[in-house]
Amino acid sequence: MHLVEISDLExxxxxxxxxxxxxxxxxxxxxxxxxxGIVGESGSGKSVTCMAALRLLRQPPARISAxxxxxxxxxxxxxxxxxxxSLRGRVAAMVxxxxxxxxxxxxxxxxxxxxxxxxxxxATKAAARxxxxxxxxxxxxxxxSAVADSYPHQLSGGMLQRAMIAMALSCQPxxxxxxxxxxxxxVTVQAQILQLIKELQAELGMGxxxxxxxxxxxxxxxxxxxVMYGGRVMEEAPVDAIFDAPQHPYTVxxxxxxxxxxxxxxxxxxxxxxPDPSNPPSGCPFHPRCTQADARCAAEMPPVVRTxxxxxxxCWRLT
Amino acid sequence: MxxxxxxxxxxxxxxxxxxxxxxxxxxxxxxxGPFDGGEMPLxxxxxxxxxxxxxxxxxxxxxxxxxxxxxxxxDFGVPFQAPGQTVVSLLSQAWIPSLVLxxxxxxxxxxxxxxxxxxxxxxxxxxIDYLASAVATLGLTIPVxxxxxxxxxxxxxxxxxxxxxxxxxxxxxILPITAYATIPLATYxxxxxxxxxxxxxxxxxxxxxxxGLSEGRIVYTHVLRNSSIPMVTVFLPMFIGTATGxxxxxxxxxxxxxxxxxxxxxxxxxxxxEMALMLMLTLMFCVAYIISDxxxxxxxxxxxxxxxxx
Numbered sequence: 001m002h003l004v005e006i007s008d009l010e011x012x013x014x015x016x017x018x019x020x021x022x023x024x025x026x027x028x029x030x031x032x033x034x035x036x037g038i039v040g041e042s043g044s045g046k047s048v049t050c051m052a053a054l055r056l057l058r059q060p061p062a063r064i065s066a067x068x069x070x071x072x073x074x075x076x077x078x079x080x081x082x083x084x085x086s087l088r089g090r091v092a093a094m095v096x097x098x099x100x101x102x103x104x105x106x107x108x109x110x111x112x113x114x115x116x117x118x119x120x121x122x123a124t125k126a127a128a129r130x131x132x133x134x135x136x137x138x139x140x141x142x143x144x145s146a147v148a149d150s151y152p153h154q155l156s157g158g159m160l161q162r163a164m165i166a167m168a169l170s171c172q173p174x175x176x177x178x179x180x181x182x183x184x185x186x187v188t189v190q191a192q193i194l195q196l197i198k199e200l201q202a203e204l205g206m207g208x209x210x211x212x213x214x215x216x217x218x219x220x221x222x223x224x225x226x227v228m229y230g231g232r233v234m235e236e237a238p239v240d241a242i243f244d245a246p247q248h249p250y251t252v253x254x255x256x257x258x259x260x261x262x263x264x265x266x267x268x269x270x271x272x273x274x275p276d277p278s279n280p281p282s283g284c285p286f287h288p289r290c291t292q293a294d295a296r297c298a299a300e301m302p303p304v305v306r307t308x309x310x311x312x313x314x315c316w317r318l319t
Numbered sequence: 320m321x322x323x324x325x326x327x328x329x330x331x332x333x334x335x336x337x338x339x340x341x342x343x344x345x346x347x348x349x350x351x352g353p354f355d356g357g358e359m360p361l362x363x364x365x366x367x368x369x370x371x372x373x374x375x376x377x378x379x380x381x382x383x384x385x386x387x388x389x390x391x392x393x394d395f396g397v398p399f400q401a402p403g404q405t406v407v408s409l410l411s412q413a414w415i416p417s418l419v420l421x422x423x424x425x426x427x428x429x430x431x432x433x434x435x436x437x438x439x440x441x442x443x444x445x446x447i448d449y450l451a452s453a454v455a456t457l458g459l460t461i462p463v464x465x466x467x468x469x470x471x472x473x474x475x476x477x478x479x480x481x482x483x484x485x486x487x488x489x490x491x492x493i494l495p496i497t498a499y500a501t502i503p504l505a506t507y508x509x510x511x512x513x514x515x516x517x518x519x520x521x522x523x524x525x526x527x528x529x530x531g532l533s534e535g536r537i538v539y540t541h542v543l544r545n546s547s548i549p550m551v552t553v554f555l556p557m558f559i560g561t562a563t564g565x566x567x568x569x570x571x572x573x574x575x576x577x578x579x580x581x582x583x584x585x586x587x588x589x590x591x592x593e594m595a596l597m598l599m600l601t602l603m604f605c606v607a608y609i610i611s612d613x614x615x616x617x618x619x620x621x622x623x624x625x626x627x628x629x
Binding site: 054056081082085086087088089090093094096098101102103104105106107115116119120151153164167171 | 521522523525526527528529530531532533534536541544545548618619620621
């Protein structure tokens, strides 16, 4: 049994003028101690997928369906409010993109970390508080006691992101979802935060789902990669395979647009723009921008085919 | 915090001084005077003697400092409309009904409005929300004197449950208190709803859910606390509503309160009474300002300790 198991996930948001189809049948899994990267451009459905995995999308308006949506053996779609609350933070935790808006501005950091601990097990306020300080020390904050006493507006983005990681780890979750955890941070801080997440993941033996649009982040942190586009999974492969031998034309194009692989090489952009989620293209969502597309690509979504050990892709060229 | 309060008090004292000068000048800039007569004009010699007796023949700034000097010692002068009394004795009987009715109106209306606003925000786009919006809109748009008339018509004339007017028996308070309560109720319902919805859409609420907090704890610990910050600012408009409302409510329900004196002292150019009333109103606003500022600072750590400490 996988730690996180998602099959045929569909998420849509009905609007006044149609339905936004954010995720259109995504499947992947994560095992304990494994790190999975979900990569894709804005609007590819990667964040929504993870929000849906923890049932954090408000329903309504969101509509979620899946043939399987399990976290640590619990069917998330069948779980009631109470069950969900007890799983969140304890079994599966999440680190969000913007640390500056992630904390309640009127409570101290120490209080908010302690609150998470107290939500999931019996602890006095004082005990939770000293545990919060220990957690802050663990995410390499040098003056944990002062930071615990601080309000969010008194801390820098990097400091807050460390605090959010400390909060996420406060109940030793089995899986951590990190939704673009470094996007809002300075470049110098980004590397530190990634390093920290990676270390803690190895130390705690957690499963990790790293959502990002930054291929550099993927290369540094994860074991396996899921490439999403237009609400669908285009390709899935171990990280080395994705960088060395991408199979799907979209992944190939994505690699071509990434700087830094070969100095002096011109970056190649992918022509066109992301598909409109309220009116997605027929067939393969990438076909309007794909240089190798033909009539079949526009007519029918390609099946998922095996492309190597632990690797698969959805493209007619590979069948 | 002590420094913060001292700063506020100082700024309030300055405001109070400036406002008192403006009121004094405006009051005296209205043409006519208290002893101009009308139907029975006084002989010029008599009139001048009375003017001199009350110091009205002196330059305005002398009059101002004399009056304010008295005020600082608790002497608000002699009302021209009742020369046998002092302003303090005249108003001291009148402010009790105003304070009781207005105060109870706010104390009853505000909490009801807050509850209604919370219910509306948590049940957005359901009948509860629509009801709350309707109540809030009606309460804010219908003038108090119309509300008063409707109350009198329904409960006194048609149903005959309650007396239409009077004082001091408590059952006569019900209708005027209800009329007063509509303003804080409507104001608070509206502000609470929008403040709650605003907070519920903040990213940190999703983080709280992701931590595994129960919905109840999220709403009552985090959302309500954050929403109360903008709600504190409503404290002031509510005071305006109650103070100006008293003029209408008290005349509709024939309550012997301060409201009547606002009108009569201006009409008769009763400078000491008018000045005393306006100073009292100013003081009320200043106190309201101080209370909102202190509450604001207590609720909002970004104001309480502005700088970065780490």
